[in-house]
Amino acid sequence: MSKDLRSILVDALVKQTKLAVTTLPDDVKNAIKTAYEKESSPVAKKILASIIDNYTMSEESGRPMCQDTGTLIWYVEVGADFPLLLELEDIIREAAREATMKVPIRPNAVDPIRARNSGDNTGRFMPWINWEIKEGDDVILTLLPKGGGSEFTSQLRMISPGLGIKGVKEAVIRAVYEAGGKPCPPIIVGVGIGGGADIALKLGKMALLRPLDKRHEEPEVAQLEEELLERLNSLGIGPMGLGGDTTVLGVNVEYAYRHPATLPVAIVTQCWAARRATVRVTKDGKVEFLSHSVRLEDIKL
Amino acid sequence: MAEYHLKTPIPEEEIRRLRVGDILFVSGRVITARDEAHQRAVEYHEEGKKLPVEFEGNILYHCGPIVKKIDGEWIFISAGPTTSTRMEYIEPTFIKYFRPRVIVGKGGLKEGTLEALGKYGAVYAIFPGGLGAKAALAVKKVVGVEWIDLGTPEALWILEVENFGPLIVTMDTHGESIHKDIEEKAKTRLDDILKKL
Numbered sequence: 001m002s003k004d005l006r007s008i009l010v011d012a013l014v015k016q017t018k019l020a021v022t023t024l025p026d027d028v029k030n031a032i033k034t035a036y037e038k039e040s041s042p043v044a045k046k047i048l049a050s051i052i053d054n055y056t057m058s059e060e061s062g063r064p065m066c067q068d069t070g071t072l073i074w075y076v077e078v079g080a081d082f083p084l085l086l087e088l089e090d091i092i093r094e095a096a097r098e099a100t101m102k103v104p105i106r107p108n109a110v111d112p113i114r115a116r117n118s119g120d121n122t123g124r125f126m127p128w129i130n131w132e133i134k135e136g137d138d139v140i141l142t143l144l145p146k147g148g149g150s151e152f153t154s155q156l157r158m159i160s161p162g163l164g165i166k167g168v169k170e171a172v173i174r175a176v177y178e179a180g181g182k183p184c185p186p187i188i189v190g191v192g193i194g195g196g197a198d199i200a201l202k203l204g205k206m207a208l209l210r211p212l213d214k215r216h217e218e219p220e221v222a223q224l225e226e227e228l229l230e231r232l233n234s235l236g237i238g239p240m241g242l243g244g245d246t247t248v249l250g251v252n253v254e255y256a257y258r259h260p261a262t263l264p265v266a267i268v269t270q271c272w273a274a275r276r277a278t279v280r281v282t283k284d285g286k287v288e289f290l291s292h293s294v295r296l297e298d299i300k301l
Numbered sequence: 302m303a304e305y306h307l308k309t310p311i312p313e314e315e316i317r318r319l320r321v322g323d324i325l326f327v328s329g330r331v332i333t334a335r336d337e338a339h340q341r342a343v344e345y346h347e348e349g350k351k352l353p354v355e356f357e358g359n360i361l362y363h364c365g366p367i368v369k370k371i372d373g374e375w376i377f378i379s380a381g382p383t384t385s386t387r388m389e390y391i392e393p394t395f396i397k398y399f400r401p402r403v404i405v406g407k408g409g410l411k412e413g414t415l416e417a418l419g420k421y422g423a424v425y426a427i428f429p430g431g432l433g434a435k436a437a438l439a440v441k442k443v444v445g446v447e448w449i450d451l452g453t454p455e456a457l458w459i460l461e462v463e464n465f466g467p468l469i470v471t472m473d474t475h476g477e478s479i480h481k482d483i484e485e486k487a488k489t490r491l492d493d494i495l496k497k498l
Binding site: 180236243 | 386438
């Protein structure tokens with residue numbers, strides 16, 4: 001039984017990887033389509049049309065939408081009574097190796113000390129796994145394959161607390177301005193505020209998991225997201241940095257209480273290819289995708 | 302914003318007619334090269350060695366593809382552009398030595414390249430970042446691969462493409478650069494936005 005569940009999990013994770021790199025979630029597609037309809041610059045409109053064209057071709061042909069299939073980051077919510085809790089890390093690494101061959105995805109794990117590519121997307125701390133233990137006997141795994149071009153322009157700014165929320169806004173606007181066309185706009189901006197240096201960055205990246213059509217549940221934070229979205233788009237950087245109305249598709253903010261003496265602001269930039277997929281596996285081996293309306297048996301390798 | 306369908310080899314006078322904002326669809330010969338291939342190509346030239354590929358009149362594509370060998374034949378799976386700015390330090394020399402007609406990448410290049418484009422008759426065009434599937438489907442045939450010892454993303458891939466595009470000319474032979482222009486405009490807007498916070 002336990003062996004079966006292991007192979008079911010590996011298979012589910014390989015197919016999850018395929019799904020993530022070939023099929024954008026609906027909220028991202030809708031945001032791109034809306035941007036296309038509203039865009040007034042002809043060059044920008046052409047770029048947005050070709051992005052729509054590309055994700056359609058990717059979905060239909062089963063090819064990764066972008067050749068940079070990212071760094072594999074998993075967010076795992078595992079029930080304390082899930083039978084393979086202790087094997088999960090090993091299962092994820094096996095799935096990453098198998099996905100590299102079978103999807104295929106690009107080998108993107110490089111040893112920074114020896115400048116060697118492992119060739120299979122695994123290595124020290126790779127894939128990166130964020131753990132959360134919950135009640136129950138199932139596991140929910142979200143994959144965020146994070147592109148390197150857009151990660152390059154992410155920033156952490158430690159600002160003086162006296163600058164307050166105005167300082168936070170300025171930090172975000174400056175970071176997106178400095179990123180310019182480099183992270184493949186239109187981008188999604190994950191903003192993490194407070195906590196501490198590492199916590200702010202984690203929150204900023206985690207904020208990218210929230211669908212674009214869902215604002216933060218607290219009205220003040222939701223309002224901050226909307227204000228930032230409007231101001232960032234008025235920079236006029238536009239799709240691929242060639243000018244236009246659409247620089248940013250969405251801003252998702254997450255925060256934690258901070259130390260009185262520090263105000264960390266993390267700005268995590270995510271390209272338009274905002275890939276993510278969530279799968280739930282029960283202890284009986286039932287597999288269900290929560291991010292896409294697709295069945296396991298419909299995903300072909 | 303005119304649209305052109307070009308076939309390689311592209312004559313210099315055709316390139317000199319192009320203006321920033323023009324859209325290109327190209328058919329014919331595309332050769333990929335990124336960081337390490339640029340470096341080696343320039344070293345070869347300076348040592349008097351002949352390159353295994355011919356860039357003149359063709360398309361130079363900044364791209365590190367996902368490829369797969371099926372029944373002994375290379376297939377392009379996904380092949381969007383990589384960031385061109387990394388090649389800025391060497392691109393003017395590369396253009397001088399090898400004379401590609403169109404350089405395709407993303408993010409743009411700087412002043413040194415802009416000057417070389419005007420001097421030697423070439424344009425820089427972006428292919429929108431992330432369009433890996435669309436680019437790979439424009440590849441009709443992988444004609445060959447050289448310098449595979451650099452790894453598959455860094456190798457020189459020689460491709461036969463059909464209607465590869467839309468390529469948007471963002472740097473032309475007349476000294477115009479959309480990148481420079483948009484950067485300057487965004488700077489003005491930034492100051493304005495921050496003042497109103």
